[in-house]
Amino acid sequence: MISAVEVSKQFPASRQSPVHALDRVSLNVGEGEFVCVVGPSGCGKSTLLQLLGGLEAPSSGRVARRAGPSGIPWASYVFQDFGLLPWLTVRANAAFGLRMTGVARREAERAASTWLERMGLEEFAGAYPDQLSGGMRQRLALARALATGSPVLLMDEPLGALDPQTRRLTQEHLLSLWQTEHKTVVMVTHSVDEAILLGDRVVVMSARPGRVTDVFTVPFPRPRDPDVVDTPEFGRLRARVWGRLRSQAAGEAGASP
Amino acid sequence: MTVFAPIRRITRLAVVRARPGIWLGIAVPLSLLALWQIATAAGAIDPLLFPPPCTIAAALADMARSGELGTHVTATLGRLLPGYALGALTGTLAGFAMGVSRTMNALFSPLFAALYALPKIATLPLLLLVFGLGETPKVLSVAITVFFTLQINTLAGVQHIDPRTREAARSYGARGLRLLRFVLLPGALPGVLTGLRAAAGLGVVVVVAVEFVASERGLGYLIWNSWTLFQPERMYVGLTAVALLGGLFSAAVTLLARWATPWRTPPR
Ligand SMILES: Nc1ncnc2c1ncn2[C@@H]1O[C@H](COP(=O)(O)OP(=O)(O)OP(=O)(O)O)[C@@H](O)[C@H]1O
Ligand SMILES: [Mg+2]
Numbered sequence: 001m002i003s004a005v006e007v008s009k010q011f012p013a014s015r016q017s018p019v020h021a022l023d024r025v026s027l028n029v030g031e032g033e034f035v036c037v038v039g040p041s042g043c044g045k046s047t048l049l050q051l052l053g054g055l056e057a058p059s060s061g062r063v064a065r066r067a068g069p070s071g072i073p074w075a076s077y078v079f080q081d082f083g084l085l086p087w088l089t090v091r092a093n094a095a096f097g098l099r100m101t102g103v104a105r106r107e108a109e110r111a112a113s114t115w116l117e118r119m120g121l122e123e124f125a126g127a128y129p130d131q132l133s134g135g136m137r138q139r140l141a142l143a144r145a146l147a148t149g150s151p152v153l154l155m156d157e158p159l160g161a162l163d164p165q166t167r168r169l170t171q172e173h174l175l176s177l178w179q180t181e182h183k184t185v186v187m188v189t190h191s192v193d194e195a196i197l198l199g200d201r202v203v204v205m206s207a208r209p210g211r212v213t214d215v216f217t218v219p220f221p222r223p224r225d226p227d228v229v230d231t232p233e234f235g236r237l238r239a240r241v242w243g244r245l246r247s248q249a250a251g252e253a254g255a256s257p
Numbered sequence: 258m259t260v261f262a263p264i265r266r267i268t269r270l271a272v273v274r275a276r277p278g279i280w281l282g283i284a285v286p287l288s289l290l291a292l293w294q295i296a297t298a299a300g301a302i303d304p305l306l307f308p309p310p311c312t313i314a315a316a317l318a319d320m321a322r323s324g325e326l327g328t329h330v331t332a333t334l335g336r337l338l339p340g341y342a343l344g345a346l347t348g349t350l351a352g353f354a355m356g357v358s359r360t361m362n363a364l365f366s367p368l369f370a371a372l373y374a375l376p377k378i379a380t381l382p383l384l385l386l387v388f389g390l391g392e393t394p395k396v397l398s399v400a401i402t403v404f405f406t407l408q409i410n411t412l413a414g415v416q417h418i419d420p421r422t423r424e425a426a427r428s429y430g431a432r433g434l435r436l437l438r439f440v441l442l443p444g445a446l447p448g449v450l451t452g453l454r455a456a457a458g459l460g461v462v463v464v465v466a467v468e469f470v471a472s473e474r475g476l477g478y479l480i481w482n483s484w485t486l487f488q489p490e491r492m493y494v495g496l497t498a499v500a501l502l503g504g505l506f507s508a509a510v511t512l513l514a515r516w517a518t519p520w521r522t523p524p525r
Contacts, residue, residue: 053428055427055428069411073429076429077425077429078429079421079424079425081421082425083421083422083424083425083426084422084425085422085425085426085439085440085443086422087443087444087518087520088439088443088520089448089520096426096429097429097430098432099435099439100426100429100431100435100439101430128519128520129520130520143428148429173323184269220292255503
């Protein structure tokens with residue numbers, strides 16, 4: 001569905017040498033696959049996501065995207081800070097992606113309301129994002145992304161701002177959502193557990209300039225039971241991923257589990 | 258999704274609280290007025306300079322009944338409102354254009370920055386010179402002050418839109434007119450409203466100042482003229498009317514602001 005071939009990205013720094021964010025990253029994401037990306041802070045994970053989605057152009061290399069259905073945006077995004085529009089109601093935020101593709105208000109809001117219901121937000125349709133809790137905002141960001149019907153979902157630490165309980169519940173929710181929706185997903189996360197629980201593959205990146213150092217295939221079958229995290233196999237995989245991540249993050253401050 | 262039922266209960270919907278302090282806030286000026294009244298009656302202060310509140314109230318009622326007060330209020334509003342509307346419209350447009358277009362900003366920001374330091378009321382003699390003694394220079398005086406206030410606040414409003422919000426909107430394909438309608442205009446609105454509120458106060462200041470020196474009617478004229486003729490009651494009537502007018506005008510703009518930005522809880 002997406003294939004990045006040897007993509008590099010440099011940002012022209014205001015002073016001194018340019019920032020080399022990504023170094024010859026290659027990544028293939030199959031249709032309907034859930035890929036999680038972990039790596040030390042500042043290694044270019046967000047940049048990679050932007051390149052995959054076409055929001056930024058690579059400095060060198062190539063990103064190929066298989067076209068999805070016409071009239072629907074190819075990819076939808078969920079950001080760590082949610083990126084909601086504070087002046088739009090919950091209802092209008094959920095419909096925002098559709099409105100941007102030219103769908104009329106009434107129709108867009110009707111389509112979005114289905115997703116508000118599935119996210120347990122229908123009671124708050126008339127409220128504003130600032131009146132919601134963190135977990136609700138995150139679900140709203142998810143509703144907005146899913147309402148567009150895009151075949152590809154690009155998520156940048158979507159659960160990073162949530163408290164542990166909400167995060168855990170949302171992971172389970174995502175697991176069951178993916179089971180029914182079969183989106184192609186690339187998700188950046190700081191949590192190894194989250195990556196293994198949700199992903200079909202876990203991609204480990206090196207410290208800046210970001211390279212792909214390892215790709216782990218997650219062996220647990222779908223539909224996946226959230227309790228899989230308590231099995232010994234999960235523990236062994238977690239230890240392997242951590243081992244690689246730790247060697248990358250040595251020298252690099254602040255990568256959290 | 259039943260999974261989220263417990264979370265839903267912990268929602269923090271903002272609660273609008275009534276302010277119990279409001280009565281205390283009214284009590285202070287009322288006590289001061291009472292004190293003033295008592296002090297004049299007791300001969301502690303000179304009633305020629307500070308006529309007691311009851312005398313002022315009587316003068317106000319007289320002037321209201323004779324229609325004289327109405328004439329002055331109408332004259333002042335006739336300058337304030339058109340000037341305010343003209344300045345607000347052009348100032349908002351200018352600030353917005355400078356906020357969204359780098360070229361416009363580069364072209365105009367040095368000029369506006371230089372002019373900003375100039376007290377706009379100082380241009381009144383120039384306006385009188387160019388436009389004569391009619392209503393035009395008075396309306397324009399108000400408009401110029403309001404223009405600069407709105408220009409600077411609208412520009413700040415556009416520039417303060419969260420870049421992450423813009424980035425998120427862009428990732429969903431917001432461009433051109435849609436970006437304008439869904440992101441730039443509502444995002445700049447709080448800045449515009451801050452400007453409108455500040456301009457409401459400044460507009461009243463300017464219109465009164467203009468009427469001091471170049472007018473035969475209006476509340477500013479009433480105040481100034483009462484001084485030259487030594488009629489303190491009439492002066493206080495003018496002051497009271499200006500205060501009420503300014504207060505009502507600001508309150509109206511504040512109400513407009515609350516209505517126009519319902520997402521801002523609680524409005525500051
Ligand atoms: N628009 C930009 N201009 C200049 N430098 C940038 C830009 N975007 C990112 N960078 C730089 O590129 C590097 C990688 O940034 P990126 O945001 O992709 O990292 P990340 O892996 O997502 O980090 P984190 O885990 O903290 O979110 C950083 O050093 C950052 O400073
Ligand atoms: Mg990032």
